[in-house]
Amino acid sequence: MTTLHNPEQISFASDNYSGVHPEILSALSDANGGHVGAYGNDPYTAYLRTLVKQHFGEQAEAWPVFNGTGANVLSLQACLPRWGAVICGESAHVNEDESNAPQAVGGFKLWTVPVEEGKINTDLIAREAHGYGFEHRAQPLAVSITQSTEWGTVYQPSEIEAISALCRKHGMALHMDGARLANAAASLNVPLREITTDVGVDILSFGGTKNGLLFGECVVVLNPEKVSDGLKYLRKLNLQLASKMRFISAQLIALLEKDLWLKSAQHANAMATRLADGLQQIEGVSLKYPQQANGVFARLPKGVADTVREHFAFYDWDEQGTVRLMCSFDTQPEDVDLFLALVRKAVNGAI
Ligand SMILES: Cc1ncc(COP(=O)(O)O)c(C=O)c1O
Structure with missing residues (x-):
């Protein structure tokens, strides 16, 4: 094939403009050849499940998906009843950059609140955490936060813990859009579980693409009690079930197996x-x-x-x-x- 771009030219436009990390490309090639089971019935996806438990705790479940919008919509849908709504910041990707996928695909409403340096906090969330039991209002039953945020800032573990306590009080699930979770963990110098499982996040969209993958993200259920056991059906219904899943899993393995x-x-x-x-x-x-x-x-x-x-x-x-x-x-x-x-x-x- 003729190369159609200048491989020396980088930009500061987006971490999505970058190519694929060479170790990820070689993982794809290592996972190639021969036939294995489709739709996640393969040894790479089985190993990824184990790795995700090592990073996030024994209860954690890995659900590889194609992209970040799919991960967010699927995660939130899996936490909500048909009448549920999500409280999130105005600047949240799920609000600003996912078209009307939350409403049209997920079938849930977003209650947005202003952000401070890209973050929301308990006071801001409290503005929309009301109307429980009132049938005319979409019920706020989940909160979504982004780590690191769309404005390049990072939540401290204590800030997430405070949000998760408020969620518990109202029976809301806490979702984290972790498209750039690795950057947040690196910034805080903590393991991944210290800003997720250990501070009460229930479900996570774990990002891969912005950190060197060709494509692929992973929904990680951190607290199965807060998430529908129909998630596997919802992933298919949301068009996020990869037939050749071994290639998403192999990339995520390369990302998570070492450092x-x-x-x-x-x-x-x-x-x-x-x-x-x-x-x-x-x-x-x-x-x-x-x-x-x-x-x-x-x-x-x-x-x-x-x-x-x-x-x-x-x-x-x-x-x-x-x-x-x-x-x-x-x-x-x-x-x-x-x-x-x-x-x-x-x-x-x-x-
Ligand atoms: C915060 C955040 N979440 C999720 C995504 C994933 O979006 P996509 O559906 O393009 O993979 C992005 C990508 O820009 C993002 O910045």
Whole structure:
């Protein structure tokens, strides 16, 4: 096949713009050849189930799926009755970036609350945790939080614990969108279970794609008591049951078996820190939110973004000149330094 892109060109647009980590590609090839059972009846999916228990506890159950929207909608649907609703932040991916899949596919309503630095807390959740027993109101029976958040910030374990206590009080399930869970764990320097199982998360969308997979995420049931035992039927019904599941499982095994998940996330976070530190030293540039994971949200002086964009792709975030810069497992220090040099020059009017 003819290569149709420049494999040397990286961007700061999204951790989805990056390619596949070489160890993941080689896992795909290792899992290839011969015939094994389909739809998860294969030795890779069986081993993944064991690995997920090692990371998240003996009770944890792994359900590989194709993508993050599917993981979120399936997870939440599996926690709710037909009349259920989910409380989440306005900026949550499930609210802003999953079309009307929650409503049309999941069949549940979202009660949104404002966010503070991308996070929600018990006071904000309490604004919508009411109306229990009132038949005219969709019943708030789940909360969804994102770790790390869409704004690049990270929940402390104590913040999640407080949210989970409120959930227990109202009989709500706690879902975590962990598309970037590895980046949060790397940032806090804790094992995965310390920000999930140990602080009362009931169900998790564990991310793979943004951390070097070709594709694939995993719904992880952390508290089976809060999740329907019909999840396996719901996964099929939601079009998330992979026939050749061994290839999603093999990628997740490569991520979780040793410390690839951590190394890749630590690297992406470190590149974001290098970028954030460098940007803050440039006159007229400031951070909109604290940099805590692999995203940097920076306010650039007028005109700078368009000049730098000729060399690197990235997204505008708001009309006040904030841009979102995402780092990946394959972002190199030289890329960051070149980006910083371009911003410096543009600020000085030299380019
Ligand atoms: C916070 C968050 N959750 C979930 C997803 C997964 O989305 P997708 O359905 O594109 O895999 C993303 C991807 O951008 C995300 O940023």
